[in-house]
Amino acid sequence: MIEVKNLCKSFTRVVKDDSSNKKIKTKKIKTKKEEFLAVDNVSFNAEKGEILGILGPNGAGKTTLLRMLGGILTPTSGSIKIAGADYSIDKNIAKKEIGYLSGNTKLYNRLSPRELLTTFASLYEMPKEDIERSIEEISKIMDMEQFIDNRIENLSTGQTQRTSIARCLIHSPQIYIFDEPTLGLDVISSKSIIDFMKSEKEKGKTVLYSTHYMEEAETLCDKIIMIHQGKIIASGSAKSLKEESETTNLRDLFIKLASERGELVEE
Structure with a gap:
């Protein structure tokens, strides 16, 4: 369902210029621009009916990677195929197969969940009768009947999160990309996300799930990719x-691998 080959993403950052003459006394700190790879030659596959966990500390490159897979960022090099569609050729077709959710997803507070879902369904060019039927089905699945017509700004954290998930569900995608979806949530709200990922896996959907909560991923994911400083440092099942x-x-595994590479682990 997802095929990633030699994916790279470079950015420009400003750093201190230590090459200047240190004998010259000045209060002004000289800087220079340099290129760096936030994602460095990453390759992997994710299959149908599989939860693939992308693990690593903050700043490892997880969000940049998932934004490229979600069509939000353009890779510097490499290739992405989603459900057989090549991003470099059929990006719009590929994006229709994706439901993307991040931990800081913002919703339109003045809309109700029903209005929000109707708006997003229209963007996917769904027929009106399909939109109404889909909203009713999703409302039952996500237990939203009691608040689906309330303004989002008046919803609880858990209700808002369920609305975010419903937004991903509306066009019935084959692939879900979740970037730190449980970050900062309480236990009950986190459970709703985890239960959703499990249920979609059982339906044969593919789920990519990034987190730095390694204990959580250990019990949830079929396969795991560990990423640090933009590079994959390990991949396989948690058991293997x-x-x-x-x-x-x-x-402990991540700390061991990073230490062997002589890299400082920061979390």
Whole structure:
């Protein structure tokens, strides 16, 4: 369902210029621009009916990677195929197969969930009768009947999160891309996200799920990719990765791998 080959994304950043003459006394700090790879030659596949976890600390490159997969950012190099559609050729077709959710997704507060879902369904050019039927079905699935016509600004955190998930569901995508979806949520709200991912997997959907909560991913994901400083440093099932590294949990495994590479781990 998802095929990624040699994916890279470079950005320009401003850094301190240490090449200037240190004998010259000045209060002004000289800077220079440099290119860096936020995602560095990443390749992987995600299959139908599979939850693929993308793990790493803050700043590892997870969000940049998922934004490229979601069609929000354009790769510097490499290729992405979504459900057989090549992003470089059929980007709009590929994006119709994706439901994208991030932990900081913003909704239109003055709309009700019903109005929001109707708006997004229209963007996907769904027929009116299909929109109404789909909203009713999703409302039942996500237990939204009691608040679907209330303004989003008046909803609780859990209700707002269910509305965000419903937005991803409206066009019945084959692939879900979730970027830190449980970040900062309470236990009940986090559970609603996790239960949703499990239920969609059972329907044969593909789920990409990024997090730095490694204990959470260990029990949820079929396969795991560990990413640090833009590079994949390990991939496989949680069980196989722990056995190969002789560690008992994914956190210890990540720290071990990063230490062996001589890289400082910051979380």
